Amino acid sequence: MRWRRLRTLLVREGRATLRDPFTITILVAVPLVALLAFGFVLSTEVKGLPLAVLDASDTPASRRLIADLAAQGTFVPRRVVTRAALERALVGGAVSAALVVPPDFDRARARGADRPQVQLVYDGAEAVLAGNAEGYLQALVEAAGATLARPGAPRAGDGVTVAERALFNPTLDGKPFMVAGTFGFVLSFLTILITAVSIVNERLGGTFEQLQVTPATSVEILLGKVLPMGAIFTLDVVLMVVVAGVVLGVWPQGSVLLFVGVSAYYVSISLAAGLLISATSETANEAVQKTVLVSVPLVQLSGFIFPIRSMPIPFQWATTLFPATHYIAVTRGIYLRAEGLTTLWPELLALLGFGVVLIGLALRTMGRRP
Amino acid sequence: MSDPIIRTQGLTRRFGAFTAVDALDIAVAPGTIHAFLGANGSGKSTTIRMLIGLLRPTAGSILVDGIDVIRHPRRVRDRIGYMGQRVSLYQGLSLRENVEFYAGLYGLAGGELEWRWGVLRERFALGEAEAERPEDLPGGLRQRAGLALATLHRPRLLFLDEPTAGVDLHSRALFWELIQEEAAAGVTVFVTTHFLEEADYCDWVSFIDGGRLVADAPPEALRRRFSAGYRIAVALPAAARAAARAVLAAGGHAVEESAEGLRVDSPELAPRLLETLAQLVARHPEARVGIEQPAMTDVFRNVLAPAAGGRA
Numbered sequence: 001m002r003w004r005r006l007r008t009l010l011v012r013e014g015r016a017t018l019r020d021p022f023t024i025t026i027l028v029a030v031p032l033v034a035l036l037a038f039g040f041v042l043s044t045e046v047k048g049l050p051l052a053v054l055d056a057s058d059t060p061a062s063r064r065l066i067a068d069l070a071a072q073g074t075f076v077p078r079r080v081v082t083r084a085a086l087e088r089a090l091v092g093g094a095v096s097a098a099l100v101v102p103p104d105f106d107r108a109r110a111r112g113a114d115r116p117q118v119q120l121v122y123d124g125a126e127a128v129l130a131g132n133a134e135g136y137l138q139a140l141v142e143a144a145g146a147t148l149a150r151p152g153a154p155r156a157g158d159g160v161t162v163a164e165r166a167l168f169n170p171t172l173d174g175k176p177f178m179v180a181g182t183f184g185f186v187l188s189f190l191t192i193l194i195t196a197v198s199i200v201n202e203r204l205g206g207t208f209e210q211l212q213v214t215p216a217t218s219v220e221i222l223l224g225k226v227l228p229m230g231a232i233f234t235l236d237v238v239l240m241v242v243v244a245g246v247v248l249g250v251w252p253q254g255s256v257l258l259f260v261g262v263s264a265y266y267v268s269i270s271l272a273a274g275l276l277i278s279a280t281s282e283t284a285n286e287a288v289q290k291t292v293l294v295s296v297p298l299v300q301l302s303g304f305i306f307p308i309r310s311m312p313i314p315f316q317w318a319t320t321l322f323p324a325t326h327y328i329a330v331t332r333g334i335y336l337r338a339e340g341l342t343t344l345w346p347e348l349l350a351l352l353g354f355g356v357v358l359i360g361l362a363l364r365t366m367g368r369r370p
Numbered sequence: 371m372s373d374p375i376i377r378t379q380g381l382t383r384r385f386g387a388f389t390a391v392d393a394l395d396i397a398v399a400p401g402t403i404h405a406f407l408g409a410n411g412s413g414k415s416t417t418i419r420m421l422i423g424l425l426r427p428t429a430g431s432i433l434v435d436g437i438d439v440i441r442h443p444r445r446v447r448d449r450i451g452y453m454g455q456r457v458s459l460y461q462g463l464s465l466r467e468n469v470e471f472y473a474g475l476y477g478l479a480g481g482e483l484e485w486r487w488g489v490l491r492e493r494f495a496l497g498e499a500e501a502e503r504p505e506d507l508p509g510g511l512r513q514r515a516g517l518a519l520a521t522l523h524r525p526r527l528l529f530l531d532e533p534t535a536g537v538d539l540h541s542r543a544l545f546w547e548l549i550q551e552e553a554a555a556g557v558t559v560f561v562t563t564h565f566l567e568e569a570d571y572c573d574w575v576s577f578i579d580g581g582r583l584v585a586d587a588p589p590e591a592l593r594r595r596f597s598a599g600y601r602i603a604v605a606l607p608a609a610a611r612a613a614a615r616a617v618l619a620a621g622g623h624a625v626e627e628s629a630e631g632l633r634v635d636s637p638e639l640a641p642r643l644l645e646t647l648a649q650l651v652a653r654h655p656e657a658r659v660g661i662e663q664p665a666m667t668d669v670f671r672n673v674l675a676p677a678a679g680g681r682a
Contacts, residue, residue, distance in 0.1 A: 002477075004474065004477065005474065005475055005477075007474075008471060008474030008475055009475075011471075011474075012460065012463065012467075012471045015462075015463060015467070016460065016462050016463065019462050019463075020462060204456075205456060205458065205460075205461070206454045206455070206456030206457065206458040207458045207459075207460055209424060209454050209458065210452065210454060210458035210472075211475075212424055213422050213423070213424065213447055213450065213452045214447060214472065214475040214476065215444070215447045215448055215475060215476060215477075216475050217444070
């Protein structure tokens with residue numbers, strides 16, 4: 001490898017990218033739009049949700065429970081007095097969920113043997129929303145109920161999962177979760193797409209063939225292509241971190257340096273995937289279609305939007321086959337829980353493995369004569 | 371022929387069940403222009419891509435400038451210039467930036483590059499195009515720029531794949547002049563084309579059909595063998611025809627009468643025939659001599675005709 005040849009290749013790629021207004025727009029707009037869209041719109045956060053409340057107990061304890069619920073801001077309780085009114089409100093769409101406090105709520109609490117029980121009714125047709133609402137409501141009711149039941153000394157094991165969640169995300173805000181995941185989505189989809197299309201276009205334009213008859217080696221040609229792209233996407237990561245922080249108020253809880261470092265490595269994995277797609281595509285259209293095809297399971301199975309823990313077991317196994325799954329686990333670890341190398345190493349090791357295989361394959365494909 | 375600078379033996383390339391190039395034996399003399407002719411899909415580009423090491427043959431051997439290209443494709447790269455069917459200039463970069471880019475890959479820079487590019491810019495008339503981007507240049511100019519880039523590093527061999535495709539007639543003639551200048555300077559030029567008449571610019575013609583070599587000779591030799599030959603028409607007044615006929619007959623040529631005067635068919639334009647014609651014109655200044663060269667398209671039609679069969 002000669003530095004002078006590599007520098008020549010790097011300068012050209014950099015120039016070409018910076019001069020192409022379309023590419024620049026895509027590189028800046030897509031990450032930002034994705035961040036804002038996923039952060040604001042698609043956020044799984046539940047806020048201000050109308051909740052019908054039928055308080056059949058109507059005791060100080062039940063009233064306190066409902067007041068606690070209202071104070072969280074997640075739900076806006078609306079009192080109903082009959083079961084029929086509750087069902088009307090649900091069916092008519094006036095509320096998405098309803099809480100029924102049974103007449104014996106206070107008695108059960110007083111007995112102290114069991115935790116007081118309440119009934120949750122929701123519109124099953126709105127599955128995702130209802131599911132999310134259920135999760136929050138259950139957590140809130142359990143937390144509130146536990147305090148009500150044993151004001152003095154909560155028993156070990158009560159509401160453990162709730163407590164854990166509150167530790168890392170006390171306001172149950174959905175934004176950090178989505179923001180951290182968006183990095184995985186953008187750095188997979190956009191990087192693969194831009195790399196694949198750029199290389200296919202170069203091949204169609206004849207310049208790629210021309211490069212191969214110059215003294216430049218395959219490694220130099222490959223590096224000349226991927227280093228500038230890697231640098232640009234790493235800049236994209238920094239841009240997204242800043243915008244997520246300034247606009248959405250979401251900053252990484254853990255090491256920014258570790259986050260950018262892992263992201264830069266993940267970019268190189270996506271670049272390799274882009275190279276492999278370009279190698280098997282005759283036209284730019286074909287490359288785009290293949291990228292979209294790869295991106296569908298990326299969204300469905302990487303844990304980006306749908307929680308992996310709630311998938312059937314075979315699908316949970318399948319998720320581990322996507323590098324994005326591991327990268328998103330790492331970004332959430334750093335963003336939400338300030339995790340470092342000591343806890344993230346299994347995911348990082350998996351990423352390392354994917355990198356070695358994909359980059360190796362890309363190198364082999366690029367160096368091979370047809 | 372002096373030792374060939376390009377030699378292939380049994381060169382074969384199959385794509386699955388399809389044989390694109392079938393047992394090709396080619397020998398190219400140094401400093402010549404070697405045309406590789408054939409219809410679209412006849413195997414021209416596959417062959418040229420194998421010769422420059424872009425494609426691995428299924429069988430056979432290739433020597434280019436003494437180097438086994440199949441085993442060491444990288445070793446020939448400093449010695450060859452290549453211009454593909456799509457002129458490989460980077461869009462979005464000016465011609466000058468393209469020059470700097472390719473020069474950088476060949477280790478050409480500073481004063482050496484300025485001098486070399488100065489010469490090429492002049493010769494290829496590219497001065498005005500230097501600051502332009504390739505996508506803004508007309509086809510002929512872009513083609514010249516591509517050739518200039520292929521010769522930037524002074525290669526010993528030039529491989530040109532359909533360099534004149536999609537270029538207007540005037541630009542094509544200009545382009546061939548430049549190719550001939552390169553050959554005159556000692557560069558070996560291996561050029562594919564489907565414009566059969568362009569064979570006349572070349573020293574040697576290999577004609578490929580369905581991946582097989584069907585003719586391999588200098589263009590004149592092909593004309594001699596595969597056409598009715600040159601048709602010489604001498605228009606002159608009826609009164610002078612008998613005397614003129616005697617002059618031609620004395621030169622040993624078979625003469626026929628035609629409406630305008632006389633007609634001679636000859637397989638080649640031999641010096642003796644030209645001398646006889648000069649004598650005739652000297653004696654009959656009113657005579658008008660027209661020489662009709664057999665078109666290469668006709669020659670190749672005959673090459674491909676089953677009756678002609680075999681190789682030239």
